[in-house]
Amino acid sequence: MQKVISKDGTPISYDPLGKGPAVILVSGAMGVRAHFIPLAELLSKHFTVFNYDRRGRGDSGDTLPYAVEREIEDIEALINQAGGSAGVYGISSGAILALEAASQLSASVNKLALYEPPFILDDSRPPLPQDYVAQLNRAIAAGRRSEAVEIFMTRAILLPAEYLEPMRNDPSWAEMEQIAHTIAYDGTIVGDTMSGKPLSPELVKRIAAVTMPTLVMDGEMSEAFFHHAAQALVDILPNAERRTLSGQEHGVAPEALAPVLVEFFLNKER
Numbered sequence: 001m002q003k004v005i006s007k008d009g010t011p012i013s014y015d016p017l018g019k020g021p022a023v024i025l026v027s028g029a030m031g032v033r034a035h036f037i038p039l040a041e042l043l044s045k046h047f048t049v050f051n052y053d054r055r056g057r058g059d060s061g062d063t064l065p066y067a068v069e070r071e072i073e074d075i076e077a078l079i080n081q082a083g084g085s086a087g088v089y090g091i092s093s094g095a096i097l098a099l100e101a102a103s104q105l106s107a108s109v110n111k112l113a114l115y116e117p118p119f120i121l122d123d124s125r126p127p128l129p130q131d132y133v134a135q136l137n138r139a140i141a142a143g144r145r146s147e148a149v150e151i152f153m154t155r156a157i158l159l160p161a162e163y164l165e166p167m168r169n170d171p172s173w174a175e176m177e178q179i180a181h182t183i184a185y186d187g188t189i190v191g192d193t194m195s196g197k198p199l200s201p202e203l204v205k206r207i208a209a210v211t212m213p214t215l216v217m218d219g220e221m222s223e224a225f226f227h228h229a230a231q232a233l234v235d236i237l238p239n240a241e242r243r244t245l246s247g248q249e250h251g252v253a254p255e256a257l258a259p260v261l262v263e264f265f266l267n268k269e270r
Contacts, residue, residue, distance in 0.1 A: 018044025022082035028092030219248030
């Protein structure tokens, strides 16, 4: 494990693996770098992979108040550590963060790959509650970390409440409680993109300015709203292609994802 210091002084922990062009992996809600190890190892045969803990998670620090701009600065610090240029891959809400980073760091992000940014643009799935982030922040402020995880599971993932009891007995629940405060961070990142309405004109304008080669992926077995989101992005991005991964869903298998990322990041014609 190594650390890089972000612009606001927050230490960001990462594992560099392999040799070759730099690729930074951006996890989604509740993700830590340990979850990316299988993918990072597969990609390390071709790239220098920067597998990092987003702020507030794992071995990385956290500086309040939270702002999406600080997470973009974390990615910028990693890119600088990589030599000033890198490809970026993000999944789920991490894909939205990666997209926002690419819009602000266009001179440094040479390629962008996104897997299932969770935009809810129509009635194909219930939207997030308007006070979703406020619910999470109230639970965390009161020390009710388990409640924050429950809010995420039932409001964002839409798991039935009766599924939660056996999950609480699994060791992973305690791990989720440890980083429960960061669920609101991802809620802030997604903003109103999960409202059941088309993307705002302001966001569309930012996305349309992302001109580096971009790969937008979705899983064949995923819910319809992920497919709609992927196509909406490809329709806006000026230099994008879409790939639907056969047999995959939101929890994409590293073995299915890695070859697609290798092909995309290594193809010099894109």
